[in-house]
Amino acid sequence: MRGRAATAAAIVALGTAALAAAVPAPAAAAVREYWVAAVPVTWNIVPNQRDAIAGTTYAPALTVIPTVVYRRYTRGWRRPLPNAPRGSSNQNLIPGPLLRARVGDRILVHFKNRDFAFRRPHSMHFHGVRYRPSSDGAYLPGFSGRGADVRPGQTFTYRLDAVSDSAGVWPYHDHSPSMDESIAGGMWGFLSILRRHQRAPDREFEVVLAPMGQFQTIDGRAFVGNTPVFTSHVGQTVQWDVMAMGSEHHTFHVHGHRWVAADGTDHDTQTVGPAESFAIGWREQDPGTWLYHCHVEAHMMAGMIGIYRVRPRPR
Amino acid sequence: MRGRAATAAAIVALGTAALAAAVPAPAAAAVREYWVAAVPVTWNIVPNQRDAIAGTTYAPALTVIPTVVYRRYTRGWRRPLPNAPRGSSNQNLIPGPLLRARVGDRILVHFKNRDFAFRRPHSMHFHGVRYRPSSDGAYLPGFSGRGADVRPGQTFTYRLDAVSDSAGVWPYHDHSPSMDESIAGGMWGFLSILRRHQRAPDREFEVVLAPMGQFQTIDGRAFVGNTPVFTSHVGQTVQWDVMAMGSEHHTFHVHGHRWVAADGTDHDTQTVGPAESFAIGWREQDPGTWLYHCHVEAHMMAGMIGIYRVRPRPR
Amino acid sequence: MRGRAATAAAIVALGTAALAAAVPAPAAAAVREYWVAAVPVTWNIVPNQRDAIAGTTYAPALTVIPTVVYRRYTRGWRRPLPNAPRGSSNQNLIPGPLLRARVGDRILVHFKNRDFAFRRPHSMHFHGVRYRPSSDGAYLPGFSGRGADVRPGQTFTYRLDAVSDSAGVWPYHDHSPSMDESIAGGMWGFLSILRRHQRAPDREFEVVLAPMGQFQTIDGRAFVGNTPVFTSHVGQTVQWDVMAMGSEHHTFHVHGHRWVAADGTDHDTQTVGPAESFAIGWREQDPGTWLYHCHVEAHMMAGMIGIYRVRPRPR
Numbered sequence: 001m002r003g004r005a006a007t008a009a010a011i012v013a014l015g016t017a018a019l020a021a022a023v024p025a026p027a028a029a030a031v032r033e034y035w036v037a038a039v040p041v042t043w044n045i046v047p048n049q050r051d052a053i054a055g056t057t058y059a060p061a062l063t064v065i066p067t068v069v070y071r072r073y074t075r076g077w078r079r080p081l082p083n084a085p086r087g088s089s090n091q092n093l094i095p096g097p098l099l100r101a102r103v104g105d106r107i108l109v110h111f112k113n114r115d116f117a118f119r120r121p122h123s124m125h126f127h128g129v130r131y132r133p134s135s136d137g138a139y140l141p142g143f144s145g146r147g148a149d150v151r152p153g154q155t156f157t158y159r160l161d162a163v164s165d166s167a168g169v170w171p172y173h174d175h176s177p178s179m180d181e182s183i184a185g186g187m188w189g190f191l192s193i194l195r196r197h198q199r200a201p202d203r204e205f206e207v208v209l210a211p212m213g214q215f216q217t218i219d220g221r222a223f224v225g226n227t228p229v230f231t232s233h234v235g236q237t238v239q240w241d242v243m244a245m246g247s248e249h250h251t252f253h254v255h256g257h258r259w260v261a262a263d264g265t266d267h268d269t270q271t272v273g274p275a276e277s278f279a280i281g282w283r284e285q286d287p288g289t290w291l292y293h294c295h296v297e298a299h300m301m302a303g304m305i306g307i308y309r310v311r312p313r314p315r
Numbered sequence: 316m317r318g319r320a321a322t323a324a325a326i327v328a329l330g331t332a333a334l335a336a337a338v339p340a341p342a343a344a345a346v347r348e349y350w351v352a353a354v355p356v357t358w359n360i361v362p363n364q365r366d367a368i369a370g371t372t373y374a375p376a377l378t379v380i381p382t383v384v385y386r387r388y389t390r391g392w393r394r395p396l397p398n399a400p401r402g403s404s405n406q407n408l409i410p411g412p413l414l415r416a417r418v419g420d421r422i423l424v425h426f427k428n429r430d431f432a433f434r435r436p437h438s439m440h441f442h443g444v445r446y447r448p449s450s451d452g453a454y455l456p457g458f459s460g461r462g463a464d465v466r467p468g469q470t471f472t473y474r475l476d477a478v479s480d481s482a483g484v485w486p487y488h489d490h491s492p493s494m495d496e497s498i499a500g501g502m503w504g505f506l507s508i509l510r511r512h513q514r515a516p517d518r519e520f521e522v523v524l525a526p527m528g529q530f531q532t533i534d535g536r537a538f539v540g541n542t543p544v545f546t547s548h549v550g551q552t553v554q555w556d557v558m559a560m561g562s563e564h565h566t567f568h569v570h571g572h573r574w575v576a577a578d579g580t581d582h583d584t585q586t587v588g589p590a591e592s593f594a595i596g597w598r599e600q601d602p603g604t605w606l607y608h609c610h611v612e613a614h615m616m617a618g619m620i621g622i623y624r625v626r627p628r629p630r
Numbered sequence: 631m632r633g634r635a636a637t638a639a640a641i642v643a644l645g646t647a648a649l650a651a652a653v654p655a656p657a658a659a660a661v662r663e664y665w666v667a668a669v670p671v672t673w674n675i676v677p678n679q680r681d682a683i684a685g686t687t688y689a690p691a692l693t694v695i696p697t698v699v700y701r702r703y704t705r706g707w708r709r710p711l712p713n714a715p716r717g718s719s720n721q722n723l724i725p726g727p728l729l730r731a732r733v734g735d736r737i738l739v740h741f742k743n744r745d746f747a748f749r750r751p752h753s754m755h756f757h758g759v760r761y762r763p764s765s766d767g768a769y770l771p772g773f774s775g776r777g778a779d780v781r782p783g784q785t786f787t788y789r790l791d792a793v794s795d796s797a798g799v800w801p802y803h804d805h806s807p808s809m810d811e812s813i814a815g816g817m818w819g820f821l822s823i824l825r826r827h828q829r830a831p832d833r834e835f836e837v838v839l840a841p842m843g844q845f846q847t848i849d850g851r852a853f854v855g856n857t858p859v860f861t862s863h864v865g866q867t868v869q870w871d872v873m874a875m876g877s878e879h880h881t882f883h884v885h886g887h888r889w890v891a892a893d894g895t896d897h898d899t900q901t902v903g904p905a906e907s908f909a910i911g912w913r914e915q916d917p918g919t920w921l922y923h924c925h926v927e928a929h930m931m932a933g934m935i936g937i938y939r940v941r942p943r944p945r
Contacts, residue, residue, distance in 0.1 A: 053454065053455065053456065053492075055456075128888065128896075130886070130916070131886065132918065133886065136885055136918075136920070136921075138885060140683065140919070140921060141683065143919045165890070166896070167896070177683075179927075180931055183927055184927075247926045247929070248926075249588060251588040251591055253442075253590060255440075255451055255453060256445070256448065256451060258480045258481070261577075262578075262895040263577040263578040263579075263892075263893040263894075264578075264893075266443075266480040266481070266482070267591075268442050268443060268485075269442065269592075270591070271588040271591060271901060273879060273881040273899075273901040273925070274881050275883060275925035276899050276901060277899075288447065288448035288451075289455070290448065291453055291455060296562045296588070297498055297499075297561055297562045297589060298562040307455075368769065368771065368807075539770065564879050564903060565903075566906055568905055570755075570768060571760070571763065571766060573758065573795045575795070576892075577893075578891070578892040578893040580892040581758075581795040581796070581797070582906075583758060584757065584905045584906050584907075586879065586901060586903040586906060603763035603766075604770070605763065605766070606766075606770060610903070610905035610906075611877045611903070611904045612810065612813055612814075612875075612876055612904060613877040614877070622770075
């Protein structure tokens, strides 16, 4: 319909980035180690150069930017790993590695600054977990240590504890002297921490609402056809990890679904401000192709909208 | 006082728009049918052309706009009905018909696009209720159907279910290809859904916080004397249905009253972002003339403020 | 480090403004009387003229403003009192007197307008408490009385009741015809109301997030080294009273700590919009020098950040 219909297949083909949920074994308290690096990338916010709903196009000069992101590696930073290890996507979007843990775990994050493009200092600052000031990762002249100001080529290990009030999803992000540019450029990701005996969801979707350049993005991408296409099937439990970074408040909305918010009431639209985060979810029962988006009208029009596909229950 | 005092009577006379609450019989699950049309109107955001608190005036050229709104009709769109059927007001403000239902109900909304002024496509997208993708009403090239793109002269019936997690108040709004202009122009309204055995409040007030033109409006009107004057008396239960549309967050405040928010704590000011909604209320015990307003200072100064009058208990 | 390190001692020396918590005796319901005046002051938003984290400086022409604030007095306005009576600070920041009460109390606030600088009318409007319209303090032509429009040299007594749903922390602020300028200039403060048998925290910190001039301030100060340095020691109960004034939403964040929000979930970042307020707290167990700040990036960069110092448990 409308001459724009031909883009439908392309919309889904390009944006397929559903992140399958792992089900970590409910093991005894453990030490979880992650190797992460800050790496320069050239990023296209609108790879198909189109806003399919408005029927407009954008030149690559507006959509392609050089930036720095967090990437996951094998032990000792030998070999890159996908940030989202299992699932239907073989691409990495902007969010850094999904750092999974369980209450009671010690988490060691080994960080290496490989930003030899901008040659800026970087760091990692973690929300939700307990740590000593030396692992805070936030730059404060005269007080903060090495971990808040990791120079290109240097490394630092953050020592974190997932304590009883750490269950849930939380942001991490750069808090070094280059924080202002780094957050605008995408240096952020999620911690996802289960309670001691909590069953992991069948599907876990990462949604970071953040401006990039002149666009409003989800995981660093703008407009349907570019933003992640999350997928599930009827009968699965799905969890949406939602946070915002930057300077604006958003309202996260999923079409055709409702969830129980933390206050016990039912919502289908929920405010999230910078560095706030929440996990919402349900057992899927509504097959179809749905929209999810920020309901701030100006943000939706600037790209903060994507597709959620629910297949019928498999036989 | 201040030479502005003479406007006091006029303030209340003009803005009297209290919406009386109906008490739907707690009947068995039913099919509720509504006939709604998109109709062009010429709207005056500031009919008295005055900001009585600041003592300033506005020329009609700034306050009168042509726009399109939802209006309620009798079966078959034969005859217009007031959007707010019972109560002290004989005028329709901007919000579309208050669509009332009870958990368990099937709701059929018959929609007709009578926008022969701008000749834009329109639709209705409903929050809070369950429906199939064909009743979603949101335009997505290649996926959405007729109900997302209803052309002038055409009709469409949306089939909705008020399910167990649908209780509460929810927005509906245009989500067609003309959504951007339609939401700026006032194509929105409330669903108000009671639990199975919930008693309806004595008074139900609709508060939509949205920008229109250069003003910040409540139900499409700016400044005391133009915004609705809600009324009750001591002993009545009152419910305020609050939502925001557009691109900004607001903080809704009522003077001299407090309410229990969903999280169980007491508030007299509460954030609401675009397409969020909540119902708050109390049993009235404080007679007087009170203000209600958005507490975002710039919004209040741009018109987002009104009057709530509580009479003593009748004898 | 970085040549900026020399400022570390100065940061703490200048900004030390921890507000010690009083422990009001859990007495029977009482009448609490406060004498408050609106007084002109010359205020420096950035007394050390530096953003120590960014390493930039600001000329006094940008940071010093004439304004009007609330100040506490002895009975009959005879002698000024510090707004924050006990604790390590001998300076008054912008927030007006911390008005403490307990559920069941009658509160009398005797207000005097001493604004002989701008010669504007002023008032006090209180959130959270119960009162008659005559004590509302909000200007509405034709309805409001003397208490909403107190002229220079005049006085007015507001009569307030701390009722069962008044427990918590609440804003008060000017709501007179000069409200727009007064709120931009700092005419605001906290009510802090305990439940009938609630134990007061060991430490109570006041955090008002508000723009002043071109800066984003905490209690009227911008950048570490100027904003209040809150202090506690391990084992103490601490309470943060947080509110926003102005036209923007914020996200309040404390490093290295989490709290249970009203909805029962754990947070370390929480949205607060204009005139919203909340009290959060914990029993301290994490010694160190921590940051607290608004996590809206643009606000943090414009000064909305400070230091929280936790000493080890004293022996």
